[in-house]
Amino acid sequence: MSKDNYKYKKDKTNNPIKFSVTECIAITETWLNEGDKINRYNIKNYNNFHLKRRIGKRGGGISLYVKKNWNLNIIDSNISNNVEYLLAQINNDQINRKLLIIYRPPSGNIASFLSWLDQITSSHPDLILAGDMNINIADIKYSAIYVDLLNSNGYDIINESITRNESKSIIDHICISERTFEISCKVIEVYTMMKNNLSDHNMLVLVAKSCNSVNWTKTSIKKINYNAIINEISSENKDVLSLESESKHEVLNKFQNLICNIKFCIDTHTEVIELKHNANFIVPPWIDNRYVKIFSHIDNLSSKIEKLKFQNRPFTYLSTKQDELKKKLKNIDQNRGRAYYLNKMQSGKMSAWDMINQITGRNKDRDKIILKTCNGQHINEPHQVANKFAKYFNNLIQDQSNSVEPIYLGPIINSCMFLTPVTEAEICFELKELAINKATGYDGIPARIWKSLYSSHATILTLSKIFEKVLCKRILSFLEHTESNDPTQFGFKKKKSTADAVIKLLSSVSNALDRQEVVISIFIDVKKAFDTVDHEIVLFKAEKLGVRGLVLEILRDYLKNRSQFVMINDQSSDTYRLVQGVPQGSILGPLLFNILISDIQYLKLNSKLVQYADDLSMTYSNLDTSILKLALKHDFIKLKDFYVKNGMQINETKTKMMCFHVASNCRLQVHAKSLADDLGIELVNHFKYLGVILDSKLKFNLLIEDLSQKVKNSIKALSIIKSYAPMQCRLAFYNAFINSHLLYFAFILIRAPKTGLKRLQILQNKGLKICFMLPPLYDTVDLFTSYAVNILPLNGQSL
Structure with a gap:
């Protein structure tokens, strides 16, 4: 537009647009030269900047007006024969935006212009770009390179109407990037003002409403320099690391000093990095600018194809190009993702489970805890939530605490346990076995530091896990050779597992059914079994079992003055003292619980017991239902009394009864229901015991259904991660989520x-084909012969 018309704009500020509501006005081709008096062209309440041509030069020129309640900062500007541009930043208290105003002379070198445009849009991904480009996007062939360039850098031309009526062309453009949408704009609309007296070009009006919808969040990442920590501690604390002294108190003081030094070094060499990102969008770490360009190009092609479809115009070329780009993008994504995760796993920075969780999105919201109270209030502050949980757990235990007189039913073991000395080699071995990826204790010192510091140094018996392992091995070794070893207990014993317990139960039931007897099992649930262990009773029984003297005092000291707290998002609750219970996550806890109920074998019950820690089943069979009812009633009352005398209670709402039978027998069901009512427990047709769903007819149909669903879900997850996970990780996933289930139930599946079995076999084959990246129609026989048999618990030839 000419500077004569420019004066008209100044005089007619309310026509055709109400400039009072316009935050920013950009004008190209002002024809302003260096000798012109700029004050003539100012607008009230607007800051202005004029990019002027040199004297005698015709055409061109850019002016920018920004309301005075905005800050205006000119980042860059330039005038040349190929392009004139003005790069500015405007902001207020809430919004920060970058504007790029362009005028491209029609006689300019378009190749040079496109090269410059590529450079500036790739380096500034969040611009609002507007101007007279003199490139007609209505002509697809002429403008294709220009449009593709913008799209590849994430920009879209949002105006589609004619901007110059005389030539019926669209040579003035407003471009917005996806990044601009994310950071500053929620709703963007563009209008083309067809009638105006300012220029032969139509006026473009952009309306961008401020965005408050993007949920920005900060993630704190801790980077610990383990090498620096280990080197510093090793060099400055050599005398402390040895912990060699005749004085017990001196050793304790040295150890406490060492703990303080390690914590100080961890704080010194830990860097906390805060990352600001959109909480609703997680970008894969291997994505780079090239990936984003291709993705943006594909997205733009999709929009073009939709438009052509609407106009009934051919789009085969664009569709073919889009398919090629999609294939290219998929290859880049998979190859880079696989290389990224393989590198992380090989360098030890990421475990296979971490990788699986990251790809599948598991545990994504594990830190988002919102607690709803009885009053309907919501608590989301981590410290308050932690306190609520800690108080609840403490009250739960206190409600069940009852002081009872200790009683031991079994024979007293006269021999006493001898505590063999602990060697340096033993401690070093246990340190090597310590997993470095496990959670740290309340002291916050990772296992990795202990392993590095004491790979060849003296022992530290106060290190909790090592201490418990060493003591537990010695107590177990002693108890295994005494008369107190309970054959019905399968929990936390060498060479015993949940599978052994289930096999024992099924063998008893099957043998009784083979004898045509009526079989009834009662599955006992104990309320908070580990949390209600009475310390005095367990120590009393340990002494009767031969654990006396120094070992008993160590156990007493281990249980004394214990406390607990809850930690959520690095925020810990208040501390509560524990007067009863054993820690379930510890090594000594399960052993102490077994000691507490070790004399249950001397109750002289009619039923056969099968125990795995606190999971207990009692089974009785007889041809006479009346005898069976009396025997089971007697045993249940006696067992209930045993738990009460040991400070525990049976949870009758979770305790279930099941009557096993080969054929349907209504009379038998009536007797079983009557017995269940007398005992105050529920009669069920199926029950999940130690992970195995048992049904009254031992058909295992429900078990097959449950197992099939688990394998299906695992196959679905495996198909998600297969493109990114390396072979070793895919195999680890298969073994953990598919093979482990099939192996665990293999001893039961022979009865199914x-x-x-055929259904499970098909699912297993499908999982293996995905694991080894084989086609769906790959021959199953070749699958079994080509790969190791130990990963195939079900053999297709046996079906």
Whole structure:
């Protein structure tokens, strides 16, 4: 537009647009030269900047007006024969935006212009770009390179109407990037003002409403320099690391000093990095600018194809190009993702489980804890939530605490346990076995530091896990050779597992059914079994079992003055003292619980017991239902009394009864229901015991259904991670989520119908084909012969 018309704009500020509501006005081709008096062209309440041509030069020129309640900062500007531009930043208290105003002379070198445009849009991904480009996007062939360049850098031309009526062309453009949408704009609308007296170009009006929808969040990442910590501690604390002294108090003081030094070094060499990102969008770490360009190009092609479809115009070329780009993007994504995760795993910076969780999105919201109270209030502050949980757990235990007189039913072991000396080699071995990826204790010192510091130094018996392991091995070794070893207990014993317990139960039931007897099992649930262990009773029984003297005092000291707290998002609750209970996550806890109930074998029950820690089943069979009812009633009352005398209670709402039978027998069900009512427990047709769903007819149809669903879900997850996970990780996933289930139930599946086995076999084959990246129609026989048999618990040839 000419500077004569420019004066008209100044005089007619309310026509055709109400400039009082316009935050920013950009004008190209002002024809202003260096000798012109700029004050003539100012607008009230606006800051202005004029990019002027040199004297005698015709055409061109850029002016920018910004309301005075905005700050205006000119970042860059330039005038040349190929392009004139003005790069500015405007901001207020809430919004920060970058503007790029362009005028491209029609006689300019378009190749040079496109090269410059590529450079500036790739380096500034969040611009609002506007101007007279003199490139007609209505002509697809002529403007294709220009449009593709913008799209590849994430920009879209948002105006589609004619901007110059005389030539019926669209040569004035407003461009917005996806990044601009994210950071500053929620709703963007563009209008083309067809009638105006300012220029032969139509006026473009952009309306961008401020965005408050993006949920920005900060993530704190701790980077610990382990090498620096280990080197500093090793060099400055050599005398402390040895911990060699005749004085017990001196050793304790040295150890406490060492703990303080380690914590100080960890704080010194820990860097906390805060990352600001959109909480609703997680960008894969291997994504770079090239990936984003291709993705933006594909997205732009999709928009073009939709438009062509609407206009009934051919789009085969664009569709083919889009498919090629999608294939290229997929290859880049998979190859880089696989290389990224393989490198992380090989360098030890990421475990296979971390990788699986990251790809599948598991544990994504594990830190977002919102607690709803009884009053309907919501608590989301981590410290308050932690306190609520800690108080709840403490009250739960206190409500069940009852002081009872200790009683031991079994024979007293006269021999006493001898505590063999602990060697340096033993401690070093246990340190090597210590997993470095496990959670740290309340002291916050990772296992990795202990492993590095004491790979060849003296022992530290006060290190909790090592201390418990060493003591637990010695107590177990002693108890295994005494008369107190309970054959019905399968929990936390060498060479015993939950599978052994289930096999024992099923063998008893199957043998009784083979004898045509009526079989009833009661599955006992104990309220908070580990949390209600009475310390005095367990120590009393340990002494009767031969654990006396120094070992008993160590156990007493281990249980004394214990406290607990809850930690959520690095915020800890208040501390509560524990007067009873054993820590379930500890090594000594399960052993102490076994000692507490070790004399249950001397109750002289009619039923056969099967125990795995606190999970207990009692089974009785007889041809006469009346005898069976009396025997089970007697045993249940006696067992209930045993738990009460040991400070525990049976949870009758979770305790279930099941009557096993081969054929349907209504009379038998009536007797079983009557017995269940007398005992105050529920009669069920199926029950999940130690992970195995048992049904009254031992058909295992529900088990097959449950197992099939688990394998299906695992196969779905495996198909998600297969493109990114390296082979070793895919195999680890298969073994953990598919093979482990099949192996665990293998001893039961031999009893299942062949139709159920066939179903599992098909699912297993599908999982293996995904794991080894084989086609769906790959021959199953080759699958079994080509790969190791130990990963195939079900053999297809046996079906």
